[in-house]
Amino acid sequence: MPLSDRLLLGPGPSNPYPEVAEAFARPLLGHLDPEFLAILDETCDRLRSVFRTSNALTLPISGTGSAGMEACFVNLVEPGDTVIIGVNGVFGERMCEVARRCGTEVVRVDAEWGTEIDPQRLLDAQRSYPHSRVLAVVHAETSTGVENDIAPLRALSETETLLLVDAVTSLAGIPVEVDGWGIDACYSGTQKCLSVPPGLSPVTFSPRAVERVNTRSTPPQSWYLDLGLIGDYVGSARKYHHTAPTAMVVALHAGLGAVLEEGLEESWARHRSVGTRLQESLVELGFSLIAPPTRRLPQLTSTRLPEGRAEATLRKELLMGYGIEVGAGLGAFAGVAWRVGLMGHSARDRSVTTLLGALREIL
């Protein structure tokens, strides 16, 4: 009989908070039920708290994190626009592909995988392309475990270029300051540090991003992800757009409740504490860490295996023998590295103890 109650220590999904499992057990509500709409409103309020923003347009998109990425681009850009994108991993690459499919000219600012992007290089690129519509960067690169520094990009608020940030893996795991850092558009996912199953993408747009949406010369190429129309349902107009995924929204509401009950700062501190312990212990076991110390994410550790160890075999042994999931390397690190997540409810000392115990038995 398989150990199918996994300890989820990959790059997402993480194990849901118990409150999330309870929420799924509640009777299903319709998408126009006043009781559901009250939960939806409170979910948006809770999202504002975790995003640290007062943005009115803050809501869960009915798709996974990649749908949130696409929603940001299709609403903010028009064909022929120039966008600047920082690329140091899979998700920066993905942004380029999504932006190209919107008919934009993409200016890349590349950094080696496993290193950070110098924010000054991004600002310099903006000076070279002062009319660029958007500058986009991934905050926590899930493919490498590196944190890109967002705060200095606040300088973009003095320009006509909007700042778009991917906070899929960072939100609730490390500080994300949407208003404090002058972020104009930010998207995340539910299955990382919010510990809700995958399926929704929290998104927030600043007033100047909303202004941009309202002054488009063409409608967004996606009807499903049109934030003007979605905002008319989530906002006070309550105009039907598509059938909201009510069970998932109620689950997100519960996950956000768990985060805020613990406290956002406390959640960041917990992720920092268990991540540091894991990283120090992995080095003792002969693993080597990919991300540089100053830019290393606590919630997502990318690591090369001890000399002579085949990553797939060892990973399978963890899953089949112990019910522990860790992630394979992605892109440039496929076949040579692991990605170990300690996110949300999975970010516990007990998870570290369990993983280290299993590794010691196997190695």
Added chain:
Amino acid sequence: MPLSDRLLLGPGPSNPYPEVAEAFARPLLGHLDPEFLAILDETCDRLRSVFRTSNALTLPISGTGSAGMEACFVNLVEPGDTVIIGVNGVFGERMCEVARRCGTEVVRVDAEWGTEIDPQRLLDAQRSYPHSRVLAVVHAETSTGVENDIAPLRALSETETLLLVDAVTSLAGIPVEVDGWGIDACYSGTQKCLSVPPGLSPVTFSPRAVERVNTRSTPPQSWYLDLGLIGDYVGSARKYHHTAPTAMVVALHAGLGAVLEEGLEESWARHRSVGTRLQESLVELGFSLIAPPTRRLPQLTSTRLPEGRAEATLRKELLMGYGIEVGAGLGAFAGVAWRVGLMGHSARDRSVTTLLGALREIL
């Protein structure tokens, strides 16, 4: 204390099958876990059974039914293509808007809301535009309760025009014969006659639709809905695209299991039986039915209220006093009609008895 365990008799969501609620209580699996991938494979097989197709490309899109609609258009058409769309309700209108945002020329074949579209008129339109890329029509118009006849459109398989069908409200409620009717692309939703919460959209593409996708001159404008990329994850390549909404897929797997255990023909018969009983009883209570008898959907009844009754007041009384949700009229029928759904697990004689009992008490 509110009666929040609703009897869901609106146009969706319906009450989930008990097996679906059980599935949500299972521990969460990762999107690359072999155990999850086996469930995903079986989910696609079950979808083939309910779609009555052998199409290899059959899978759940990670979004609601409207995402499935958009996925079909963005993959099948390119800017400048001509598409023919039958319009006799909200969802035909929505197809036109989605197609326009793909840069296509839309040829409309309109019929009055509440009536069916004569399939001969659609075939005539195709003869006038023989190079049209797609002819699209809604099978069960959720906004009016009317069934459009799809079988005669099989004749399109002799032309170069692909047949695209919206089966959101029809799938598992009335016969849908993807292979038998020569449908090239079909999408549905989970929250109607499959009785799974909203959040996924089952989609199936025929070999000639896949051929069309493979010979595009430009990539689909949506990266998130790119069926070539999604197929590489769901198919044997298992190439990561986006994080699949694993909890929802496991729930869909369970819902499809319930449908197939009962038997698809038995499910159709049950929907027919309870729908007919409801419709006859509503007429006795002074309601009048909108859809014509021969084209009336059993699973979704559109009805005008007895003379002098305000629909919103009565609907609110049902919800607040009895915990019964019915739907308001949409589009042309807003403010003057109801839409009563008897779908999936909600399609029971007990539901009819409960609704009629409540209506008799209120009226």
